[in-house]
Amino acid sequence: MANKFLTFIILFGLSLSAWGKDEQVLPIQHWTLANGAQVYFVESHELPLVDLNLSFRAGSAYDGRHPGIASYTARMLAQGTKHLSADDIAEKFDNVGAIYSHSTSRDSADISLRSMSDEAYFNPAVATFTDIINHPNFPSTAANRVKQQLLQALKYQQQHPSTVATLAFYHDLYQNNPYGHNPLGNAKQIKNISPHDLARFYKHHYNGANTVVAIVGDLSLAKAKTLSQQLVGRLPKGELASLPPLTMKTTASLQQHIEFPSTQTSVRIGNIAIARSSPDYIPLTVGNHILGGNVLTSRLFAAVREQRGLTYDVASRFSPMQEKGPFMVSMQTRNDKTTEAIAVTKDQIKQFVQQGPTAKELQSAKQNIIGGFPLSFSSNASITNMISAIGFYELPLDYLDTYRGKVDALSQQDITQAFQQHIDPDKLLTVTVGAAVASQSNTTTNG
Incomplete structure (x- = not known):
């Protein structure tokens, strides 16, 4: 459910000249x-x-x-x-x-x-x-x-x-x-x-x-x-299922390596971030569009792929759930380039958290997200996914109607503050799966 919702929401928006910001969408x-x-x-x-x-x-x-x-x-x-x-x-x-x-x-x-x-x-x-x-x-x-x-x-x-x-x-x-x-x-x-x-x-x-x-x-x-x-209607009423709140906190940067007989290493980097109910969901997803969500134009793609050729593809995403879901960067790289690829990726995350997006980056992200809105309504199935998520995560009925206006109103400071609140570049978990890589702090190796 969360992944379906993330897929359509990244496309949210519509030419503001066509629809008013708060007109009914569905x-x-x-x-x-x-x-x-x-x-x-x-x-x-x-x-x-x-x-x-x-x-x-x-x-x-x-x-x-x-x-x-x-x-x-x-x-x-x-x-x-x-x-x-x-x-x-x-x-x-x-x-x-x-x-x-x-x-x-x-x-x-x-x-x-x-x-x-x-x-x-x-x-x-x-x-x-x-x-x-x-x-x-x-x-x-x-x-x-x-x-x-x-x-x-x-x-x-x-x-x-x-x-x-x-x-x-x-x-x-x-x-x-x-x-x-x-x-x-x-x-x-x-x-x-x-x-x-x-x-x-x-x-x-x-x-x-x-x-x-x-x-x-x-x-x-x-x-x-x-x-x-x-x-x-004939199902018993029953009791609403609930999950225990997350209380864990990451106190240090951790890395785990898992040996795997492959020519490339799969890498995951991130931390626990937000629940779907978080008010920071919109600034984080718009900011992530700039950092690593819009694959071909993102900072991560430019730094890791275009400038250094360390990977074919690199992307980041937030996966909010009922309780706090993760922020995660995914990529594959040559075994002998793993350490460099991880260092460049972490450096890009740290820069973005500290400095946030530029005005040009934010304006471009808004245009991409808002302009892609019609694709969200290309089929009954996509609409079904939307309203399922609205219901499941208890979002307001006018969520789609107000989304474009909320995206358009975001400032650079809004995004920077949200990232600083939920992403700690010095306390990221890194997982690598492939041939052995140079050990980093708190590394464990599993066969």
């Missing part, structure tokens, strides 16, 4: 069902399609004593219900041309459906989708099959240094916090998860209080209200 309708489920709806008749997304507070941060169970549960929803087998479900969607998908992040589990709006196709697709949401039965045969898929996925992760670096970065940054472990879990724990465990996780997390429904497409408001009740 006519978002919102209501709450009796069981606490939050529903967001945008009516759009341009295409005969309807997109549905259900976001549950059931991401990997809620795994508890069973790392990987959130992802495992989401994968199992369409593997059988009290009324249908996995083959039945696949056939019913295929017969009406509907597309079902699921994903799991650290914060949420998302279940999605795209269907044609003609009732001959839409009604059967929704009936199957509703059954999946409300009546999964976690059959043991399917559970064993999905378990093997997860175990294979874990093995696949370990074959890719970039993935190993990102997972190690989160682990070292968050340590024992729920954000720290691999969202897929680990092989030992996955092997021990039973269908009963899956059913229990579903019961605790797939309830009205934890649900955000996004509906976009070719149907009326009245039909959307009936649809939302059909989809999740």
Whole structure:
């Protein structure tokens, strides 16, 4: 969910000559069902399609004593219900041309459906989708099959240094916090998860209080209200899931190196930054556009790639979540250039934190972000992602309407202060995965 939201928000803005800063961008309708489920709806008749997304507070941060169970549960929803087998479900969607998908992040589990709006196709697709949401039965045969898929996925992760670096970065940054472990879990724990465990996780997390429904497409408001009740109105109210607040603080610059037989080293640099609710979200994301978010014109790209040829690509991003998410720089470089690439990157971060952007850089970033706004509305699916994030992270309904004005009003000082508040260049975590590199302070090496 967080990554989807970051993708569209970077594109936010619109030519101010076309739309006033505070004009309504999307006519978002919102209501709450009796069981606490939050529903967001945008009516759009341009295409005969309807997109549905259900976001549950059931991401990997809620795994508890069973790392990987959130992802495992989401994968199992369409593997059988009290009324249908996995083959039945696949056939019913295929017969009406509907597309079902699921994903799991650290914060949420998302279940999605795209269907044609003609009732001959839409009604059967929704009936199957509703059954999946409300009546999964976690059959043991399917559970064993999905378990093997997860175990294979874990093995696949370990074959890719970039993935190993990102997972190690989160682990070292968050340590024992729920954000720290691999969202897929680990092989030992996955092997021990039973269908009963899956059913229990579903019961605790797939309830009205934890649900955000996004509906976009070719149907009326009245039909959307009936649809939302059909989809999740019968889920028990339950209790709103919450995460423990982050209390950890980095007190020194740390580096971990993981040996990997590759010609290049994958590098991750960063620290814990902000929650999605932070008032500094906008100045940080606009500032990051200058530092490393807009890859081809960023400071990091110019210094690391263009001027020194140390990497093919380098980028930075904030990944805010329900609790504080990370700021992270990602790159790959030749093994013998790793130390230099890291030094140049850290120097660029330090300069930006201390001095902030130039007036020219800020004006260009504003134009890029505001000017890219129409791309955010290029499909029902992109709009669905937007309103899902607005609902899940409890943003105001006018968030899109006011965003352009807030971006346009930013000063150099606003961005500098935000970076100085949330990024400490002297206390960054660095993770490298590749052939051995020169040791730095507090380095540990894992085979």
